[in-house]
Amino acid sequence: MSAALTRYRVVAYVVGVVLIALVVVGMPLKYIGNDPVVVETIGPAHGFLYMVYLVATFDLGRRARWPLGRMVLVMLAGTIPFVSFFAERAVTRQVRDPQPVAG
Template sequence: MGAALTRYRVIAWIVGVVLIVLVVIGMPLKYVFDNAVVVETVGPAHGFLYMIYLVAAFDLSRRADWPLKRMLLVMLAGTVPFVSFFAERRVTAWLAAPQVARAPEPVAR
């Protein structure tokens, strides 16, 4: 499951950054300055990357055996600016907690 988590973390950051560029830079340029070049280039890229994000989140959720509600919330995190970063940290914490619980305790000498 480590590789699936790594794939999810990488694509979550990429989708988050691209969405922020689209919303913070592209949208004001389009609607305030009437220049749609950023929206026209970054928008389709975000759409394509979001599809990859959905596949990575689905793969990870199936491997981790999450309930449907958690899987859907994680998938929706890529649609709201800054939320994908928060979701990535939460997902990492959820998956790291069982790892810590199973780790053997050090032997006292």
């Protein structure tokens, strides 16, 4: 599961950085500066990278035996700026130190 976690962590950071660049730089340039070149360049890259993020999250979630709801929430974290970084830390902590289930 270590390799799946590493893949997830790398992709989560890359998706997070690209999304921030798209939202913080690209969107203002497009709508305020009337220059869509950054959005036209970074937008498709983010779309492709987000698909890779979904696959990496699914792979890790399947190996860690997450419930479907948790997997979907982690997948959605790649769509909100800065949230993928928080989700990555929480996922890493949980995967490295799983708490025993009471009962």
